[in-house]
Amino acid sequence: MNSLLVNKLLDILLLDITFMITIGIAAMLLLAAGFLLLMMVNQRKKWMLQKQMSQLKEHQQNQLIESAVRSEEGERHRIAEMLHDEVGALLSSSRIFLVEMNTHNLSENDKQDHAKVKEMIDESIQKVRTISHNLHSTILKEFGLNEAIRHFMKKITGGSVVNSTVDLDDEYQISNAETDLAVYRIIQELVNNLIKHAHPRLINIRSSLSQIQLELHIQHNGKGLTQEQFEELRFKPAGLGLKNIQNRIILLKGKIHFTKLDTGEYIIQLSIPVVI
Secondary structure (H helix, E strand, C coil): CHHHHHHHHHHHHHHHHHHHHHHHHHHHHHHHHHHHHHHHHHHHHHHHHHHHHHHHHHHHHHHHHHHHHHHHHHHHHHHHHHHHHHHHHHHHHHHHHHHHCCCCCCCHHHHHHHHHHHHHHHHHHHHHHHHHHHHHCHHHHHHCHHHHHHHHHHHHHCCCCCEEEEECCCCCCCCCHHHHHHHHHHHHHHHHHHHHHHCCCEEEEEEEECCCEEEEEEEECCCCCCHHHHHHHCCCHHHHHHHHHHHHHHHHCCEEEEEECCCCCEEEEEEEECCC
């Protein structure tokens, strides 16, 4: 009888111990799960905070870039108006006085000098008009991006040793005035840099339009850049033009890539998101 009672007590004790162990294990599992959940929540909060900080930093950077670009564009317009209204008017007045001068009593050498001065003033007036139009982007506002690029390429390569071809997708119309202006300024800066530094004999610009993107390619046979060289140069003080290009690309949320082709020519690819 005593042995049977002892066995029952042992069974009860074993059950209690098993129950306590089970409770302990369950508690430890719940504690571990709670700890892991807490870590996951904290990690998510940390990730969200980092994401918000990154977005805030990007937003602030974009605001600074946009402010700089707008300031630059405003300065371009101011200079264009000064060239047109003041310098252009002064040159035109000088030409009138020069034309109305009595040249009958002048010697042949003086007459030649007079004609040369008139020719130089006429050329200066034309250059001032060209620079003013390029700075003010009047054609861009009136006729759109494609016509502005065609006009710019005709002006900058006309009469020079550089030949150019322009093949633009006519399906592209004005989608956003600020986008078009930024793209136009990028093209201006790139082509000016090519003529100044790369010395190409041929520049070809072509574009293609999809539902979400405008692709522009500038191909030339001068001394071009690779993507690695572009990334390096745009951070140098002398690379202000390249930095301006990159700033506009950032604002457009676009991409730019420099490639050397197997033929030895170079191509610059611009990818600009657009809304049609």
